[in-house]
Amino acid sequence: xxxxxxxxxxxxxxxxxxxxxxxxxxxxxxxxxxxxxxxxxxxxxxxxxxxxxxxxxxxxxxxxxxxxxxxxxxxxxxxxxxxxxxxxxxxxxxxxxxxxxxxxxxxxxxxxxxxxxxxxxxxxxxxxxxxxxxxxxxxxxxxxxxxxxxxxxxxxxxxxxxxxxxxxxxxxxxxxxxxxxxxxxxxxxxxxxxxxxxxxxxxxxxxxxxxxxxxxxxxxxxxxxxxxxxxxxxxxxxxxxx
Ligand SMILES: [Zn+2]
Numbered sequence: 582x583x584x585x586x587x588x589x590x591x592x593x594x595x596x597x598x599x600x601x602x603x604x605x606x607x608x609x610x611x612x613x614x615x616x617x618x619x620x621x622x623x624x625x626x627x628x629x630x631x632x633x634x635x636x637x638x639x640x641x642x643x644x645x646x647x648x649x650x651x652x653x654x655x656x657x658x659x660x661x662x663x664x665x666x667x668x669x670x671x672x673x674x675x676x677x678x679x680x681x682x683x684x685x686x687x688x689x690x691x692x693x694x695x696x697x698x699x700x701x702x703x704x705x706x707x708x709x710x711x712x713x714x715x716x717x718x719x720x721x722x723x724x725x726x727x728x729x730x731x732x733x734x735x736x737x738x739x740x741x742x743x744x745x746x747x748x749x750x751x752x753x754x755x756x757x758x759x760x761x762x763x764x765x766x767x768x769x770x771x772x773x774x775x776x777x778x779x780x781x782x783x784x785x786x787x788x789x790x791x792x793x794x795x796x797x798x799x800x801x802x803x804x805x806x807x808x809x810x811x812x813x814x815x816x817x818x819x820x821x822x823x
Contacts, residue, residue, distance in 0.1 A: 610742075610753040614725050617718070618751060626722040632687055633729055634742055634751060640680035641739040646673040691726050746770060 618627050650670040657663040692711030697704060710723040732738045741754045745762035747770040752762035761767040771777050 605755065606741075607753045607755045613721070613728070615751050615753075617721060621718070624718060626718040629687070629690075630722055630725050631751070633684075633726060636680055636684045636687055637729060637733075637739050638742050640677060640684060643673050643677035643680060645740070647677060688726065688730075691723060 614630060618631060621627050647670065650666055650673060653666050654663070654670070657666050693708045694711040696707055696709055698707045699705065708727075710720070710727070712719060712723055714720070729739075737757075740757075743752060743754050743760070744750065745752055745766050746760040747766035748762060750762055754760075761770060
């Protein structure tokens with residue numbers, strides 16, 4: 582157990598330094614955290630990691646909202662609109678500071694140990710995990726908490742942790758507009774979308790079926806010309822559906 586935990590620890594630390602060079606950011610988080618949340622969703626470690634992610638992303642959401650409303654404040658011309666903006670701003674501030682307090686509580690359970698390290702670039706203070714447990718899931722939880730705190734230093738990075746719009750599982754978005762964890766989820770969602778189904782129905786009725794009929798007719802006619810006795814429908818051409 583101990584060596585397994587040490588190995589995981591080394592792997593996670595290695596990841597910390599080389600996350601972007603060794604793998605894409607998306608794969609890195611999937612490998613470290615999201616695969617664990619999918620496989621052991623009921624473990625206390627997974628539940629606490631989920632809570633950290635939820636609190637961080639919700640705090641970030643409220644903070645973005647505050648900045649948006651502050652931007653609006655000067656532009657509102659009418660008094661009622663200005664007051665409405667002000668009300669929303671106060672609401673967003675309350676939600677944001679509430680989330681920050683919850684985050685403080687959630688992060689309090691982690692113990693960090695400060696130590697000094699040095700190389701040719703200089704002497705620095707570093708933080709290590711102050712944990713006794715050899716349980717690899719606990720090490721993973723610490724590594725996630727540590728990396729999430731590091732992520733706070735990168736502007737906009739917390740907003741990239743998202744729940745897939747289709748399967749609701751966590752993923753790290755490679756681009757700012759990515760809503761789905763995989764292509765499979767994106768396709769499933771599009772296929773169920775009423776807009777897409779309506780477009781497909783109209784396409785089938787107005788374009789595909791008349792064209793198919795036309796092609797059937799002309800292939801039957803040409804079959805008659807070349808082989809007057811050939812079986813009906815033998816030379817049919819079928820369109821590829823979308
Ligand atoms: Zn998904």
